Amino acid sequence: MSYIQQSFNIQFEYRVFFTEKLFDPANTIFADFLNARATEGTRKKLLFIVDDGVTKHHDYLQSQITAYCSGLDNYELVQDIIVVPGGEAAKNDLQLFYWLVNAVDQHGIDRHSFIVCIGGGSVLDLVGYVAAVSHRGVKHIRIPTTVLSQNDSGVGVKNGINYHGKKNFLGTFAPPAAVFNDAHFLHTLDERDWRSGMIEAVKVALIKDAAFFEWMETYAHLLAEADPQSLQYLIYRCAELHMAHIGGAGDPFESGSSRPLDFGHWSAHKLEQLTDFELRHGEAVSIGIALDSVYSWLLGMLDEKSLHRIIHLLKALRLPLYHPLLEIEDGESAIVAGMEEFREHLGGRLTISLLRAIGKGEEVHTMDLELLRKAVNMLREKW
Template identity: 85%
Template sequence: MSYIQQSFSVQFEYKVFFTEHLFDPSNPVFAEFLDSRAEKGIRKKLLFIVDDGVTKHHETLQEQITAYCSSLDNYELVQDIIVVPGGEASKNDLQLFYWLVNAVDQHAIDRHSYVIGIGGGSVLDLVGYVAAVSHRGIKHIRIPTTVLSQNDSGVGVKNGINYHGKKNFLGTFAPPAAVFNDAFYLTTLDERDWRSGMIEAVKVALIKDAAFFEWMETHADELAVGEPKSLQYLIRRCAELHMQHIGGAGDPFESGSSRPLDFGHWSAHKLEQLTDFELRHGEAVSIGIALDSVYAWLMGMLDAESLERIIQLLKTLRLPLYHPLLEIEDDSSPIMAGLEEFREHLGGRLTIALLEGPGKGKEVHSIDPATLRKAVNMLRDKW
């Protein structure tokens, strides 16, 4: 027997910029980034794809982008700024995906060019996937416009769309060239969106950083009304912890089965599907965190005081704790199917992140249905 072996590594690097009014002529952040990536003799194209929810609240955005990009050297703006539906519907529409791929082809966007997504996490997931599979990888830039995307999904390395009713069944690991968090976009968010977006900060604090969890408890009343200074600190710290995990966990592309940042997500993904995505992702994750925290307490992992603190924070932030579709009649109940779908999504054996206390996560590889049912009943009847 003979064989040839090859081994190599690829270095990825990107920055998350925190700014305000990104396309104001007096703001040089975006222009300076592009200038740092310019190449002599190569004129690069910029294709913008924008969430329609953003354009509704920022009616002059397209004109601002056009004016801003007109002064850029070595770059050419594709005049057709594409507007797409926002929310989870954008990830459920295969025809929209194909339409965007065709736009990349039509406008001759090559591997030197940039596809730039502006919007919530769902649109950024879609745009990132379009960029990643076109020409085997076009550079993409993310401009997240929601709390959830600025503190979690928009600063990560994952892209994807839903398929056959399964969350993120089609997708890639493709880091962005850069992320620009513009705080001004948060001022026009629907209350339900900015409120549910805070849950990923609760999640990462519970798994990674007890001090951050305590900070949220202290500032919960401010966060509950969207006080800008507190909200912006929450976003930055959550993004920081998220990026530290990506770079420091040794598995940025999730080759193994460990997913500590998916705490509360196994049931959340299923709830989103069962409600036909009427539940916001953050609302479903809040319910999932409450469920898994009560379950951990029933299993003797989490103490009663910590459980009460978690539940109280979620309530102060006015996040949901329960949904009727959680109900478990038997092993074939819809929510139980979420466990197998989550295992399939992970690959390998089932791995669920639970808590031993704030800032202290622990992974388990099985869930007891009877205990889980008790947890559901407690959420329904006690809180």
Template identity: 80%
Template sequence: MAYIQQSFSVKFEYRVFFTEKIFDPSNSTFADFLEAQASEGIRKKLLFIIDEGVTEKHSYLQEQITAYCQELDNFELVQDIVVVPGGEAAKNDLQLFYWLINELEKYNIDRHSYVIGIGGGSVLDLVGYVAAVSHRGVKHIRIPTTVLSQNDSGVGVKNGINYHGKKNFLGTFAPPVAVFNDAYFLTTLHERDWRSGMTEAVKVALIKDAGFFEWLESQAGKLSMGDLPAMQQLVYRCAALHMAHIGGAGDPFESGSSRPLDFGHWSAHKLEQLTDFELRHGEAVSIGIALDSVYSFLLGWLKEEELLRIINLLKQLRLPLYHPLLEVDEDNPGVVAGLEEFREHLGGQLTISLLRTIGRGEEVHVIDTALLEKAIHMLRDKW
């Protein structure tokens, strides 16, 4: 038997910048980054795709971007700034995906160009997917505008859209060339989005950093009341932990079944679907964290004192702990159906992260549904 074998690795590198009022004429952060990417003899195109909700809160943004880009020497803003609906609906609309693909073709966006997404996590997921499949990969830049996207999804390497009612069924692993976290966008968030974005910080603290969890406990009052400096610290620490995991876990594209950063997510994904995405992602994850923490306690892993600290922190941050659609009966499997969907999404065997203690997660491959129902009832009846 004859065969030819090849093996190679591809190095990915990107930075997450922390700034405020990114397109203010006095702020050169974005311009400096682009000029460092300039190539002699090539005038590179910039296509902006913006979350509609962001343009409503920042009506001046498109004019500011246009004026800012006019001062760039080696880059050309295309004729139109594209505005798309935000929220999970953006990831459920296949026609919107195809329309954006056509926009890239219309403006002759090539592999020297940059597609820049500005918005919440759903819009960034969509824009990243559009860029990744066009010309087999157009460079994309993320400018996240929500707590959830600045501290978690926007700084990662995943992109995707929902399909056949399944979350992120279509998608790619395609790192951005840069991420710009502009704290000013957080000042105009709806209170519900401000709060729900903090769940990913709670999650990553629980599985990776007990000291960060203690910090969250100490700052919970400020965070729940909208204190921006405290939120900026939360975003930075959470993003740092997220990126450290991507680079240090040895499996940045999740080719295996292990996904510790998805602690609390298996039921959250199903709850979002069951509520027709009425629940924010962060709200569903909060419920998922509470459920898996109680389940870890019932397994004999978490101490009662630790469980109460977790529940108390979520309550201080004014995040939900329970939803009626968690319930399981003979006619309705409820969130339990999400276990198989989660396994399918991962590939291979079911792998769920639980808690051994605050700051240390551990994976299991089997969930006791009777014990899970007990955990659901405990959440419903006790808190």
């Protein structure tokens, strides 16, 4: 027997910038980033793709982008700024995916160009996937416009779309060239969007940072009213913890079955699908966190005082705890099917994160359906 073996490492690096009014002429952070990557004598293209929910509330944005980019040397703005539908529907539309890939082709976007996406997490996921598979990888820049995308999905390395009703069935791991979190976009968010976006901060605090959880308890009354200063700290700290996990866990592309950052998500993904995505992602995750926290207590892992603190914080932030689709009868339920889909998505052994304490997650590989049923009953009847 003979064989040839090759091994190599690739260094990935990107920054998440925090700013406000990114395309104001006085704000040079975006221009500085591009100028540092310019090539003398070569004009690189910039293709902007924007969430229609953003353009509805910021009708000046397209003209502002055009004016801002006109002052960039060595860059050429594709004049057709593309506007796409926002929300989860964007990830369910295969024709939209193909249309965007065709736009990359038609506008001559190569691997030295940048695709710049402005929008919520769903549009960022879609466009990141388009960039990753076009020419085997076009550089993409993310400009998240929601709390959820600024503190979680928009700062990570995952891209994808839904397929056959399964969340993120098609996707890639492709780090962005950079992320620009612009606080100005948060001012026009729907209340459900900014409120549900805070749940990822609750999640990451529960599994990684007890002090951050305590901070949220202290300032829950301000967070519940979207106090700008409190919300900005929440976004920054949550993004910081997510990025630290990506770089420090030793498995940024999730080749194993461990995904602690998906605490509360196994049921949430299924709830989203079963409600035809009427539930916001953050709302479904809130319900999933409540369910897995109660289950952790019933299993004897989590103490009762900590459980009550978790429930109290979710209620203080006015986030949901229960949905009728959680119900389990005779060991069967639509939501339990989500467990197997979650295992498939991980690509190996069923691995679900539970809580040993606030700030300390612990993984299990089986779920007791009777205890799960009791947890659902508690959420329905007690809270």
